[in-house]
Amino acid sequence: MRLAMFTDVALRVLMCLAAARDDLLTTRRVAEVIGVPYTHTAKAVARLQHLGLVEARRGRGGGLSLGAGAPAASMGALVRELEGAGDVVACEGDVPCPLVANCRLRGVLRRAQEAFYASLDPITLADLVTSPSGPTLIGMIGRAPTGTG
Structure with a gap:
């Protein structure tokens, strides 16, 4: 990320x-x-x-x-705030991914993103x-x- x-x-x-x-x-x-x-x-x-x-x-x-x-201040909370709630990958947009309705990658990447933020949570x-x-x-x-x- x-x-x-x-x-x-x-x-x-x-x-x-x-x-x-x-x-x-x-x-x-x-x-x-x-x-x-x-x-x-x-x-x-x-x-x-x-x-x-x-x-x-x-x-x-x-x-x-x-x-x-x-x-x-928690660096995890701050980075979440500054980065916004967007996904790691852009599944929808001008040319949407053909797997958008049945994709497992999006969920896996979302969990990985949250793990990244969670690792920053205890850091001040x-x-x-x-x-x-x-x-x-x-x-x-x-x-x-x-x-x-």
């Missing part, structure tokens, strides 16, 4: 903010640190704000920080930023920006 780029970006945003701890980072700086275009990062930040996982303060001295419940954001990820992110946050953004 492959995650959508949006989900990947959102998870990286959360990891970056978790590593920054109490330091406020701008969306532009987060984009530089995680190596993603600003526009993609801004969309992910907006969705994470809507979910209550990120807080944004505007103006001088503003920036992004984690919402109160973010460190304990706090778990993702333990060593070596957290210290690496802290080092990246502290570096001067290298790109434009």
